[in-house]
Amino acid sequence: MVLPLQRWGKVSEKALQFAYALSRDLVVVHIAPQDQGGAPFTDDLIHVWEDCVEKPAQEAGFEPPELVILHSPYRLVTTPIFRYVLEMERKHPDQPIAVLVPELVEWRWY
DSSP states (O other): OEEEOSSOSHHHHHHHHHHHHHOSOOEEEEEEETTOSSOHHHHHHHHHHIIIIIHHHHHTTOOOOEEEEEEEGGGOOHHHHHHHHHHHHHHOTTSOOOBOOOOOOOOOOO
């Protein structure tokens, strides 16, 4: 299971819980702009990773997900994830790979 995340929040937490319900083999992918050394979202995600992801996963008896940071020029998102999934498919041809894309849906008409 591949889970793309931009930042840590309630949507990310729910997506991680749902991903664990589907598969225990989980990789979290973060896309960082290549032109910026310390992108704010990347720094925020790395700082909270241990406390908000690794420790709770271990306490629940799960293997913590691997955090993969992909650098992308021109802030492309889809292409780096697609390439990463193709690379995983080549490395593990016998395993199915799913990509779970978290999204917040607002239920207001405006």
